[in-house]
Amino acid sequence: MTDTNQIIAGLSQLVDAGRVLTDADSLQHYGCDWTKKYDPAPLAIVLPKTVEQVQAIVRFANEHQVALVPSGGRTGLSAAAVAANGEVVVAFDLMNKINDFNPIDRTVQCQAGVVTEQLQQFAEENNLYYPVDFASAGSSQLGGNISTNAGGIKVIRYGMTREWVKGLKVVTGKGDLLDLNGGLDKNATGYDFRHLFIGAEGTLGLIVEATMKLARAPQNLTVLVLGVPEFRAIMKVLETFQSRIDLTAFEFFSDIAVKLVTEHQDVPRPFAAAAPYYALLEFESPTEDVLEQAMALFEQCVEEGWVLDGVISQSESQAANLWRLREGISETIAPFTPYKNDVSVVVSKVPDFLEEIDNIVSSRYPDFEIVWFGHIGDGNLHLNILKPAALSKEEFFRRCEEVNTQVFATVQKYAGSVSAEHGVGMTKKPYLEYTRSAADIDYMRAVKAAFDPMNIMNPGKIFDL
Amino acid sequence: MKVLVAVKRVVDYNVKVRVAADHSGVDLTNVKMAMNPFCEIAVEEAVRLKEKGVATEIVAVAVGPKEAQEQIRTALALGADRGILVEAADVQPLGVAKLLKAIVDEEKPELVILGKQAIDGDNNQTGQMLAALTGMGQGTFASEVNVADGSVKVTREIDGGLQTVDLKLPAVVTTDLRLNEPRYASLPNIMKAKKKPLDMKSPGDFGVDVTPLVKTVKVEPPAERQAGIKVADVAELVDKLKNEAKVI
Secondary structure: OHHHHHHHHHOOOOOOOEEOOOOOOHHHHHOOOOOOOOOOOOOEEEEOOHHHHHHHHHHHHHHHOOOOEEEOOOOOOOOOOOOOOEEEEEOOOOOEEEEEEEOOOOEEEEEOOOOOHHHHHHHHHHOEEEOOOOOOOOEEEEEHHHOOOOOOOHHHHHHHHHHHEEEEEEEOOOOOOOEEOOOOOOOOOOOOHHHHHHHHOOOOEEEEEEEEEEEEOOOOEEEEEEEEEOHHHHHHHHHHOOOOOOOEEEEEHHHHOOOOOHHOOOOOOOOOOOEEEEEEEEOOOOOOOHHHHHHHHHHHHHHHOOOOOEEEEEOHHHHHHHHHHHHHHHHHHHOOEEEEEEEEOOOOHHHHHHHHHHHHHHHHHOOOOEEEEEEEEHOOOEEEEEEEOOOOOHHHHHHHHHHHHHHHHHHHOOEEEEOOOOOOOOHHHHHHHHHHHHHHHHHHHHHHHHHHHOOOOOOOOOOOO | EEEEOOEEEEEOOOOOOOOOOOOEEEEEOOEEEEEHHHHHHHHHHHHHHOOOOOOOOEEEEEEEOHHHHHHHHHHHHHOOOOEEEOOOOOOOHHHHHHHHOOOOHHOOEEEEEEEOOOOOOOOOOOOHHHHHHEEEEEEEEEEEEEEEEEEEEEEEEEOEEEEEEEEEEEEEEOOOOOOOOOOOOHHHHHHHHHHOOEEOOOOOHHOOOOOOOOOOOOOOOOOOOOOOOOOOOHHHHHHHHHHEEEOO
16 A cells, blocks of 8 residues: 555645645544544545546545545434545535536536535525435535435435436446436436445445436425324324325324423424324425315324324414424434434334334333334334433443344344435444345445445445455 | 404515515515414414403404405414404505404404514504504503403513503503414314304495505615625734724
């Protein structure tokens, strides 16, 4: 391996002056994502401005056997964008232009470093809508969203990021520039490599540009929060509403979550009497008819005993406040150093799965408090266990490691996913086999070898070679 | 005690409005409308008075287009007993105050609660004009309201502190932001509200002329914020503050 100074000097030749950073603050800042488990230790940070510069960096890395870690907004929760082993971080902060907008195709060409919120606002200014939305939209970048196939709160209606990628320009691990699909709706010409790069967590190459599709802007989004007596009733409510209304979101949370959020943040309870579980529904209501329909469905759910009480937003600010009941959960429970997991099963199996996990945790760890919430409309559950005050952090996390194995074994039993939308990175790597078979992972290795024969692209993420 | 509450249909607080191309006002096509936030607070206060047993009947009144029925229905779902909609478009504060006076003469409420202003025109006039027209006492910008023994004590937020005024009933109260936190309309109550009475009226029914007296000449958006610049060092910053911005 070439020595550090030579690498830094070499990289400096490839990008604009001052775009290779080696100061301690930058190494710390660009070296990690939202996981705090690994200490960042990158060799240098490089900020390319053009596709040619990205290609030059990748070729240089091949030549000198330097590992590259792609870096977007670093809001990931699986340590896929962590550089803990002397890698060079390729940050896309300077490639943040929206290049071209085509209102007929309803597509917009973005550089990889465009921030999610920037695209959302651009769409809004043009009376359109970019529907992938989640808490970190203000910092996460498109390249990262695509590399992790980000989901979020509107998946039930609009799907994951994958649904909105019409074309990609990527620099492979060999340094070749590939133009994948070029924005076409129909293109039956063999393997669609675009889909390999979506969710690849930067292990095959670097995404430099994406052609994103935009949607019609939703009209008059209305939010319902319903109190539900037992978990199984939530699925009945989902079924009842979905049979008549296209929901844009269906979230659930338990009363502990509501209790914590309303106590710690300036958010009022939806209604006076507490319910064991809550469902949050969102849908477009362009006409009065839809609201009438929703009322009738609510009445039906009350008559069946599936719903105890409910409120409906009368304005956008009320809708936003009702959303805060759900969106405030992560922030509110953060001081309790929660153990977090992001798992999914098919929607119909959610109640059995949840009950089984609940039983495992409550029988073996009676002192643990579980906070459930999630995008239940797409089978995605966030399991959070709060640290009992009496337990030390080390002891708590040690016991949580045991819980992990039991939770993932249950995920496997239900043919679910150990990572629904947070990716694999390093934190879920040891558990990948609970969702993907050995043969499956071998094919992934073979694909990686084809695009990145020197294994310079984000090595050690998703799986080991 | 009968309480009259005024509610106005306005552009939703969360909507970013755009100025119409001809500069006559803001573009309202397909824009979400809602109850004025200060009116929500007024309704909430009336409902709380009823829950405390102070108020016996709440009448929600709106002056506006036919669609303002939605906002009256919301007030009914929150706890008002019946509604009156005076159907008329673009009525200015004096016209609204005159209509409200006519309704006050008919209904004889002991308390009229209004929002201190509507977030569309930001006029802050209707409550005061109504008090003047009816000769009732006024407690504006209320952050606390206490009704007892034929009078209402209204705590008002003023510069540098709080002022409490004691008004003999009947009286007019306008609400400020900190008076209370409005509740959500529950779905069962929304359904019940459909059966509550809502009277449709016109300005003619009260013999009130609502012809606008103030003409809007032109509406323009605020000047766009200029992009910032980066300075090299403190000396340059001080120089720019002194000679360009002239603030030091």
